[in-house]
Each structure stands twice: as C-alpha cells, then as structure tokens.
Amino acid sequence: MNNIAVSASSSLARRELIRFFRQPNRVIGAIGTPLVMWLLFGLGLEESFSVSPSGESHDENFLQYYFPGTLVLVLMFTAIFATISVIEDRSEGFLQGVLVAPVPRWSIVLGKVTGGTAIAVLQAVLMLLIAIALPMQWNLISVLHLFCILVTGAFGLTCLGFVLAWKLDSVHGFHAIMNLLLMPMWLLSGAFFPIPELTAQSSVGQMMIHWLMKLDPLTYVVSLVRQVMYESQQADRFWQPDIGTSWFVTLLFCAVMFVIACRVVKQRK
Amino acid sequence: MSSDSPSNTAVKIESLAFAYGDRQALCELSLEIHSGEIFCLLGPNGSGKTTLFRLLSTLAPLQAGCVSVMGNDLVDDSDAIRRLLGVVFQSPSLDRKLTVLENLRHQAAMYGLSKAVATQRLNEATRRLGITDRLDDRVETLSGGLSRRVELAKCMLHNPSILLLDEPSTGLDPAARSDLWSYLRLLQSELGTTVLMTTHLLEEADRSDRVGILHEGSLVALGEPHVLRTELGSDVVSIQCNNPTDVIDQLQSSWQLTARELDGMVRLEESVSAEVLSEIMQSLSGHVKNISVGRPTLEDVFIHHTGHQFWHDTEAGR
Numbered sequence: 001m002n003n004i005a006v007s008a009s010s011s012l013a014r015r016e017l018i019r020f021f022r023q024p025n026r027v028i029g030a031i032g033t034p035l036v037m038w039l040l041f042g043l044g045l046e047e048s049f050s051v052s053p054s055g056e057s058h059d060e061n062f063l064q065y066y067f068p069g070t071l072v073l074v075l076m077f078t079a080i081f082a083t084i085s086v087i088e089d090r091s092e093g094f095l096q097g098v099l100v101a102p103v104p105r106w107s108i109v110l111g112k113v114t115g116g117t118a119i120a121v122l123q124a125v126l127m128l129l130i131a132i133a134l135p136m137q138w139n140l141i142s143v144l145h146l147f148c149i150l151v152t153g154a155f156g157l158t159c160l161g162f163v164l165a166w167k168l169d170s171v172h173g174f175h176a177i178m179n180l181l182l183m184p185m186w187l188l189s190g191a192f193f194p195i196p197e198l199t200a201q202s203s204v205g206q207m208m209i210h211w212l213m214k215l216d217p218l219t220y221v222v223s224l225v226r227q228v229m230y231e232s233q234q235a236d237r238f239w240q241p242d243i244g245t246s247w248f249v250t251l252l253f254c255a256v257m258f259v260i261a262c263r264v265v266k267q268r269k
Numbered sequence: 270m271s272s273d274s275p276s277n278t279a280v281k282i283e284s285l286a287f288a289y290g291d292r293q294a295l296c297e298l299s300l301e302i303h304s305g306e307i308f309c310l311l312g313p314n315g316s317g318k319t320t321l322f323r324l325l326s327t328l329a330p331l332q333a334g335c336v337s338v339m340g341n342d343l344v345d346d347s348d349a350i351r352r353l354l355g356v357v358f359q360s361p362s363l364d365r366k367l368t369v370l371e372n373l374r375h376q377a378a379m380y381g382l383s384k385a386v387a388t389q390r391l392n393e394a395t396r397r398l399g400i401t402d403r404l405d406d407r408v409e410t411l412s413g414g415l416s417r418r419v420e421l422a423k424c425m426l427h428n429p430s431i432l433l434l435d436e437p438s439t440g441l442d443p444a445a446r447s448d449l450w451s452y453l454r455l456l457q458s459e460l461g462t463t464v465l466m467t468t469h470l471l472e473e474a475d476r477s478d479r480v481g482i483l484h485e486g487s488l489v490a491l492g493e494p495h496v497l498r499t500e501l502g503s504d505v506v507s508i509q510c511n512n513p514t515d516v517i518d519q520l521q522s523s524w525q526l527t528a529r530e531l532d533g534m535v536r537l538e539e540s541v542s543a544e545v546l547s548e549i550m551q552s553l554s555g556h557v558k559n560i561s562v563g564r565p566t567l568e569d570v571f572i573h574h575t576g577h578q579f580w581h582d583t584e585a586g587r
Contacts, residue, residue, distance in 0.1 A: 003381055004380070007378040007381055011374070012375075015371075019364070022366050023366070094362055094363070096356075096358050097358065097362025097376075098362075098379065100326050100328065102352040102380065102381075103379060
C-alpha cells in the first residue's frame, strides 16, 4: 500500500524533471526574468537605497540587499510554472489518467510538488552561483542551511501554486491570480524593500504595509535567506523576524499548504 | 453478497441520477453489465454517456443511486475499483513530451507493479498492439491511431478486469478502428476482460455483444443489437414528401398502415409487401420525392424509442 504511494510519487516527480529539461524555454523563463530584474533594479536603485544601521549606502548595496529576494523570486517563478503544468496536465488529459489510478491522493500531490520543488531548487542554486561574487561568508553550515530554506520555501510555494491551479481551468485565469496574489506576496515579503518598524509617528499607510508584510508567509522565507546570507544587522527602523520564528512560520506555511492541496485533490468534481 | 450471482455481474448500476446544477444528466438509470461481454453505451452527444463514464471511472462524485463494480461499492471501495479498471479516455492521457516507454513505465509505477512484472506486461502489451519499435519515440510524434494503441497498452498494463473506453474510435480511420475491435475481441477471449465503451457511432454499437441506448439520461433500449433491430419488424419504409400529414392519413385510410412523421419524413415501421409498396408508390407518386425501404438499423431503434432523429437531436440538444 505504501509502496505504491512511494512509486507513484517518485514517478510523478521524475516526470516533472524530464518534462522540464525537454522544454528549454522554461529554464530560461524561470531564471532569466529574476536575473534581469535583479541586475536592473539592483544597479538602478543602488545610489538611493540604504538599510544599514550607519546609513552609509556602501555597507550593503542594493544588489546585495535585493539578492535574497531574487532567490525567492526564482522559487516563485518555478512554482508558477509548476502551477501552469497542472492546468496543462488537465487540458492535455494526463491528469485524468493519474486520478483513476489506485494511489492515495496525497501521493499525487507529493509527486507533483516534489518535482516542482526539485526544479525550483535547482534553478535557485544556479542563481546562487552568482552570489559567489557577493561578500557572503561561505561555509558548509550556511550553505546547507540555505539549501534547507530553499527546499522548504519551494515546497510551500509549489503547494500554493498547486492549490490555485487545481481550482482554475485556464492559463488565462492564472495570469489574474499571478498579478493579484503572487506578485504582491513577493513584493511585500521584504524582498524588494525592508519592513518598516512601527513608531508613534508611523502613518496609516506604513501601519498597513507593516501588517501586510508581517502576515505574508513569504516574508519569513526571505528573512531566513537574508539572515543566513548576511550576518550584518539591519537598522532599528526596520522590522525583521528572528531565525526561529521565521523557520516556524515557513514550516507551518508548508504544512498548511500541503494539507489544503491534498484536500482539494480529494474532492471529485 | 447479493442473491443474483455477483460473479456474472461486472458492473451493477441502480437508480443512478446525476445533475449539473439544474440540468439532469442521468435520471434513474439502472443497468447491469455482465462479466466478459463487450457492452456499448450508445447515445448522441449530451445523452449522458460521458457523465456515466466519469462516474464509473471514480472521477465524478456519486449524487444519487448505487453503483458496484465486481461487488465493490463505488463510494466506499474506490481504491479497489480503481485497481480493477482500465480507463481509456476520449482525450489521450499520455504525456506527449515523454517517450512511449516512459509513459508506460510511469503507468506501471502508478499501479505499483514491480519492475519484473512491469517489464513482462510491457513486452506483452506492446507486442500485442504492434508498437514495440516505437518505444523510444516521443508520443507527440505519433499518429492518432498509434497513440490510441499506446493508450490501450498503458491501460492494460495492470491487467484490469474491466476496460472502460470513452468514444475510443474518435479520430481513428476505419482500418485503425477495425484493429481496435480485433484487439478488444482478443482481450475478451484471452483474458476474459469485460469491455464497457461509450460511442455515438451506430456501426460501432452494432459490433458489440449488447448495447444500451441512452437518450436524455435514460436508458431507452437494452439488448443484443440484432434482437433490438428485429423487434422493429423486418423493414422500415421512409417516405420523403411535401405534405407528410396527408400521406399519413392516406396510408391509414387506404392500407390501414400506421405511420408517423419525423422531421418532414413519413416513417413506417411495419413490414409491407412488395405489392402494397408499389400500390403506395403509384397512388402517391405526385407528392413523393423519395421512398426508401431498408432493414432496421440501430438508428431506427433509436428513432423508434425516442421519436427523434439520432443526428439532428445531437445539434438541438447541445
């Protein structure tokens, strides 16, 4: 019984990888866009941006600040592609063949999501090679830690994409979701600008941003990546969760999204 | 165990009903499929056959009624049922980016077959279907007929007791269609596989062991194709004319024949002797554009039971 779940999941995951490498435009799409955005924004905003405690823009430039967010964006783009693949699987008919197989429904989710996660992490690692040029303390522990964060983050994002795609029947509907939900989620994760700390002088807008960002699960993924990559502290005027809290929220996000994904697949319609 | 020997009943459907919102797709449908038979569910588009297919293949939720497959309940034992079924969908369920072999290996994994068993079944199925030399080709490069064969090989890997096929002839040329039937007959005789297929093709239903005719979600006729046809009598006369009502009246008054009108045609489902027929032709010659006499077909059976043309109804019902 469990054997069949394992063989089904691994076969589905392997299929995702085979498909990915047979569609080279996907490789370019998932890593190209974040890379270009990173370079353009990073270089363009370098002079007007500062998060370091001293206020000196040279301590941490925007290219550096923006890099963890770029890594998470790579994960997110791959999750988006994984999402679209669910819609494709349905319209091409492949999905129905999977659904009539005598396998537990969670193994279907696990297979698709593991495949998507593997692709996402692979691309993030490619992106990370660029980071060798950045002033980061590379040691085995931090690299492994970063790897675990990327895997967990990718898993949660792919599950989220899976749930969204399951409910949609066309790629068109998906573009709306991407613009209204996924991109704002990423923009509010501290990937692009830090989270303002609340003070007595904070405006209503700042309060709203503060809370939206605090409630965004991606904030915790970005915060983990950032804290592992750069040990230097941000200024007090910005809010950042500690590593423990970040891990807790990230894992919780993963677990909740996986459970929801299994439940949606279980419904016959 | 029910009293009516479950070993002979592959699928038992009792008062099955299904609705999409307000639209009733199946109403109070009851039907038994016998083990080892090739059963055709015939109906125009929108008659409810795909809904029934989706219910049986465990994809759609059961709303009302009862379905059991070889003694397993559709709701409670869906995993057991999934193991017994081989499902061939109308739109192919193959991954077009993968090779034939990769698709088949994937299917073996989805049914938990060990490597040795998978290899043996794979060889067997691909040999039977004549696709051994295409194993390394990507599915997207195959013709419609070939991919249908791969699809069949895929669905037979786990040796299902029941093969469900949804409009299997769609997109196949006559030669490939004929190959499909010889394959199904082979499965029936060698493995005792029960075959349940949906079709909107009359000639396909004619080749089955038993046929059920579905119209607007209800079963209107059930039986062996030749029995259904002979029930209608030996001939069906169709008269194409300008004023059907007058012709019907005249047939009634002069020859005591009861005819009915269908889409501007007069239909006579009674045996008419050659003499009477020539009398009719002479006396109606002014009005009649065309008159034809034929052995009843399954289309006639459909018309007889529903009062609708098989094809015209298709467009109107959509």
